Amino acid sequence: MGLPFIQAAKIGAYVMKKHITGGKYPLVLMLEPLFRCNLACAGCGKIDYPDEILNQRLSYQQCMDAIDECGAPAVSIAGGEPLLHRDMAKIVQGYIERDKFVILCTNALLLSKKIDQYTPHENFTWSIHLDGDKTMHDSSVCLDGTYEKAIAAIKLCKDRGFRTQINCTLFDGSDPERTAAFFDEMMAMGVDGITVSPGYAYERAPDQQHFLNRERTKTMFREILSRGRGGRNWNFTNSGLFMDFLAGNQTYECTPWSMPLLTVFGWQKPCYLLGEGYAATFKELMDGTEWEKYGVGKYEKCANCMVHCGFEGTAATDAIKHPLKMLPILMRGVKTEGAMAPDIDLSNQRPAEFTFSRHVEHKMSAIWAGKSNTTQTGAQEIATAE
Ligand code: SF4
Ligand code: SF4
Known part of the structure; x- marks a missing residue:
């Protein structure tokens, strides 16, 4: 499990330094420079x-x-579909020149058209959206033929x-059996890593039935x-302790x-998954x-959350505080049998607030008044990008 050595060492040194100096710090800047996408997945909370x-x-x-302001050592670019942004190659290059690790997440539909704009670099990784084998993925993204395009993009x-x-x-x-077989297939294809996440319960996603509790x-x-030696058969980019948490062995x-x-x-505010408000800086x-108002057991919308953007940071801090915890995972893999760690009590969580419409109205007013701080892209530019 893990990142390339140089990447892991640099991020580890950053985490160690921040841990010693104290306070809150970011690990990865999550950047969504546009919401427009050329797919319409049922579980997406970004395109509505x-x-x-x-x-x-x-x-x-x-x-x-x-990135200059937050100082994170890495940036993950998603969307929407980032390859629809006309300056995406320049943005990636700008981060590389700042010695940041860049992960560019794409559904790969435009990749063959755009790849010439990019150059391989040790700090740059393509991350192809692939939610399982052909049946699983095409069903997840609601479009037949997308799996083949993603596989062709990986090979390219x-x-x-x-x-x-x-x-x-x-x-x-x-299906666990099919998912394990899919991970085997990806390893055999030579992918450099698998980032796995339980489905985000976006409140605006069209399909609300298939999110996991x-x-x-x-x-x-x-x-x-359990079908892959506790995960050791597969090269996850997620940390070992985060995978251990997903398997119910950590209370985080x-x-x-x-x-x-x-x-x-x-x-x-407060996180990648919940949009309860927005800050200018x-x-x-x-x-x-008000960080203390959010988290599992504190807020109803958090009840089912186990996503990496909330818990990888906790796992990283735990690894620094208790480095020996990693040993059994490295040697024997993630524990997949026996009692699970106790979960957080949900009985005192505050009820959900519904804030989505207010943010959209606020942004729309700013656009109509010509006061939006983001740039408007016309239909012609979108057509050219595609
Ligand atoms: S999940 Fe990703 S690929 Fe699918 S519609 Fe949303 S942004 Fe596009
Ligand atoms: S549990 Fe934490 S990361 Fe998850 S939705 Fe709540 S605040 Fe965000």
């Missing part, structure tokens, strides 16, 4: 916006300012010498990992600021968010 918002873009300069990236991984979201009903998540990950509270998200709305996000 009016066209005026889907046409907004973060500029190159806003993307650079974000590998042939061109790029570091290439897949990101795989697993929803309720994912915590019990199902833990059982499903145990069933999958989230660290929502560890992977802060910047979108065309601003810095999202990273400092305002860190200083102005």
Whole structure:
């Protein structure tokens, strides 16, 4: 399990330094420079916006300012579909020049058209969206033929010498046997890593039935990992302790600021998954968010959350505080049998607040008044990108 040695060592040194100096710090900047996508997946919570918002873009300069301001060692670029952004190659290059690790997440539909704009680099990784084998993936993204395009894109990236991984979201009903076989197949194809996540329960996603609750998540990950020597058969980019958490062996509270998200709305409060408010600057996000109000057991919307953007930061801190915890995972893999760690009590969580419409109205008013700080992309530019 893990990242390339240089990447892991640099991020480890950063975490150690931040841990010693104390305070809250980000691990990975999550960047969504546009919401527009050329797919319409049932589990997506990003594309249900009016066209005026889907046409907004973060500029190159806003993307650079974000990393300079937050100081994270790595950036994960998603969306929407990042390859629809006309400055994406320039943005990637800007981060590489700042010695940041860049993960560019794409559904791969435009990859063969755009790949010539990119150059292999040790700090740059393509992350291809692939939610399982052909049947699983095409069903997840609601379009036949997408799996073949993603596989062709992986081969193209590998042939061109790029570091290439897949990101795989697993929803309720994912069959452990097929998922394990799919991971075997990806390893045999030579992908450099698999990032796995339980489906995010986006409140705006069209399909609300297939998100996993915590019990199902833990059982499903145990069933999958038990088919691959506790996960040791597969090169996950997720940390060992995070995988251990997914399999129900750790009681973790989230660290929502560890992977802060910047979108065309601003810095999202409190985390990648929940948009309860927006801040104009990273400092305002860190200083102005009531962090104590969020997390499993504190807020109803958090009840089922086990996503990496909330809990990888917790796992990283745990690894620093208790390095020996990693040993059994490295030697024997993630434990997939026996009693699970106790879960957090949900009886005192505060009820959900519904804030989505307010944010959309606010952004729409700013666009109509010509006061939006993000740039508008016209239909012609979108057509050219595609
Ligand atoms: S590819 Fe990603 S951004 Fe596009 S619709 Fe699917 S989940 Fe949403
Ligand atoms: S538990 Fe809540 S606050 Fe924490 S990462 Fe998950 S959704 Fe965000």
